[in-house]
Amino acid sequence: MNYRHAFHAGNFADLVKHAALLRLLAAMAGDGSLRVIDTHAGRGLYDLAGPEAMKSGEAQAGIVRLMAASDAPSQFQALTAAVLALNRDRAVRRYPGSPWLIAEALRAGDTYLACELRAEEHRALHDLMTGRPGVRTLFADGFDAALAEAPRSGPTLLLIDPPFERPDDYPRIVQVLARLQRRERALSALVWLPLKDLETFDGFLRDLEDEVPSPLLIAETRMRPLTDPLKMNGCALVLLGAPHGMAHDLRAICGWTAETLGDGGEARVYGL
Template identity: 70%
Template sequence: MNYRHAFHAGNFADLVKHAALLRWLGRLTAGPGSLSVIDTHAGRGLYDLAGAEAKKSGEAEAGIGRLMAAADVPGTFAPLTEAVRRLNGGGSVRRYPGSPWLIAQALRPGDRYLACELRSEEHAVLREALKARPGVRTACADGYAAAVAETPASGRVLVLIDPPFERADDYARIVETLAGVRRRNRDTAALVWLPLKDLETFDAFLRDLEDAVDAPLLVAETRMRPLADPLKMNGCALVLLNPPAGLAAELEAICGWAAGLGEGGAARVYAPGA
């Protein structure tokens, strides 16, 4: 599969991922000391919702379009909706911010961000979008390997892992990467996004992660429909490593609202094995 996020930018999964990311970043940037953020699959950083890809899929209209127009949005989405309004100058939503743009906007002086993107054409756009940002680097590199190599041995670190799942070994490489960054820095936190297609695949991933990493985990599932067809993305999940206290309740609000965009959707937030 040749994945292009331009078809999917601003969909329900982006809403969940980016709302959660911004809530966590808000806590981290309110704390003392510098922060290092590593993004393993950064993409291009900004997306044109008026482009042919977004128009063809219609996913942005069903996602960020409905979020921005809704009157019943939980306050947990406020950082994301504010970021989207700022990017679009308060007008109609023609552009959507990817994680690189959102992270770069949230950084403070002294914080550091490494955005990795393996595709050279996507990296070129990403580099241009983030140029001249203080504390920001981009790399046309394997993000899994870069995360382990670049995680500092001390200090606060957040690793974002959001692969396109084009490869059969993505699940295994996520587990290896999280084990590797934890060996370098026991205080490393991570936010992992995964598709929900069938429970067998997802539960196997969680078991492998629990075996490889001795750290608190939190799972937030957003199901847009019953998991009846493993060939479809029936929802998405976030897996958080070393999550902060209080974030579970915010994730419940985020996932619960997003699940309402689906047909018979449901959400749950839980600690594996609890």
């Protein structure tokens, strides 16, 4: 699997992650000034007519199908509106990454720190975000930046979406969440993970449950049976500090994606 996100922009996993992210941002909008930290931001905007996206075809099976669907639940409306705003002729050529979506959702007084460790991706991200109020980009390891930059008070949303190229990504997620939650009680987090095999995912959840005592909300989008651990058979979201109503939203988002875009897919939403 090629982890350059240009190959995967607008795929089923982006639909799940970004629809959930926008619902979460909307739910947290009434809690005072919000601080958002994105540990693995990417370039922020993707060309779906570029060679990477065209080669993979994942956007055609994801966002293009969503934009043409008549039965998608209302929980996708904010995402489809953002995509329409970027593609006014309705041909889906551009897809917004999390930096674009977050920056567009910021209110006066909110702040957003977008971290990216790949030099080329960070340059594109920096150029895209330049001039936006409350937005800062950082060419740095996002896990380290989250520990250094997260405030000790006030509502904070941490988005963690690593490429999982490194074997220590899973334990570092656990470490960062455990350390931040001990010092910041108003912390909310949205973690995205690939679903390849249950052994890896269940081991991560066990470690997280041991280190982070607060309730967790888990949403699995299984696009196909988890029989081949070499494939990305689905994706999962782990939410810390999930607001009221988020489980309902995730059931709608993950359920539609798995059942409509998957091959014998199913969704599971549960608490730990």
